[in-house]
Amino acid sequence: MRTLPEDPLRATIFEDGQARAVIDARLDNRADLLAELGIGDATLPEGALILAAWRRWGEDCVRHFVGDFALIIYDADTQRIFAARDHMGVKPLFYRADNAGLALASEPKVLAAPGAPFSDLSKAGLIEADVADFITGQLPRDHRVVYDGLWRVTPGHILSAGPDLTPVLTSYWQAAADETITDKSPAALRALLTEAVRCRLRSPQPVAALLSGGLDSTSIACLSSQLQTDAVDSFSIVFDKTPHLSERDYIDAGIAHGHFRPRHVAMDGYAPFGDFEALLKLEGRLFGAPGLRMTSSLFQRSDSSVSVVSCKSMCATNWPCSGATRRMSASASCARPKALNERLGSTASKFQRWLRS
DSSP: OOOSTTOOOOOOOOEEEEEEEEEEEEEHHHHHHHHTOOOTTTTOHHHHHHHHHHHHGGGGGGGOOOEEEEEEEEETTTTTEEEOOOTTOSOOOOOEEEEEEEEEEHHHHHHSSOOTSOOOGGGGOOOOOHHHHTTTTOOOSSEEEEEEEEEEEOTTEEEOOOTTTEEEEEOOOOOOTTOOOOOOOOHHHHHHHHHHHHHTOOSSEEEEOOOOSSSHHHHHHHHHHTTTTTTTEEEEOOTTGGGGGGOHHHHHHHHHOOEEEEEEEOOOTTTTTTTTHHHHHHHSSSOTTTTHHOOOOHHHHHTTOOOOOOOOOOOOSSSSHHHHHHHHHHHHHHHHHHHHHHHHHHHHHHHHHHHEE
């Protein structure tokens, strides 16, 4: 999908000598990188820029990047694979490594059964502990995904492998307090937030925003409106038939503060698992986001002519469905083992069916 003005019109394998790269990225410090590398072409795609940075700094190139990225580079001269994921894990990246070799992809369902010589991991069954965690609303226990043998590349990590294709993960960044930030005034916070929003407005299409009426999405949406000359398309969920769940007053207050073309999407009668099988097929994995169906509905109401750059957090405490989620979690946690096993089996069976289809 083309998300940046510099992106090629179609999916591209970037090449430099014997090196080949596939990259999904948005670099916010493009100008600095171009200057450091002595590149004068400001229209250079992100993939070519990252490949040039790898040529200059090797695996340390990730320490020069500011932004969201997932990258895989294969060097035929050394027969080495270098892959990396951004600091916070915004861009997805998965891998499997066994006797058949090493495979990486941005979607886990691609790796479950990629074909010979790799085995079909779905035949080994699901990781039942992960399904139990999903039903009870717990975070994943580790970086396995769906099946034993399928893993996430950890955020802030590098994956490297030599000719023997044995993957080695190395951390290049960990979250820590930034002691260099001494000005903690509201004005300084606003300047940082404004710059962060500005970086995410680089798009070949007009920009849209998800506006829930909460503090985070309203701040981002209003700043994006102030930073652009044209009105911003905003998409908001409302529950007019159940006023105690609706945040329309807060949404309208945010809309009045900026320059928007507002669109309100009614979600009365919302059921978190109403389209469960369709969402499983879309995600390719279990997802700890009870509001995912609402977010999916918002994206379906938009079209390919806009890019949504700001999203409301899908934490259960922030969504109107949080009460239902807590009740479901309590019910699953207190269920008898037999009842819980039946729910696990039902979920596992649905997941197996679409993966094999």
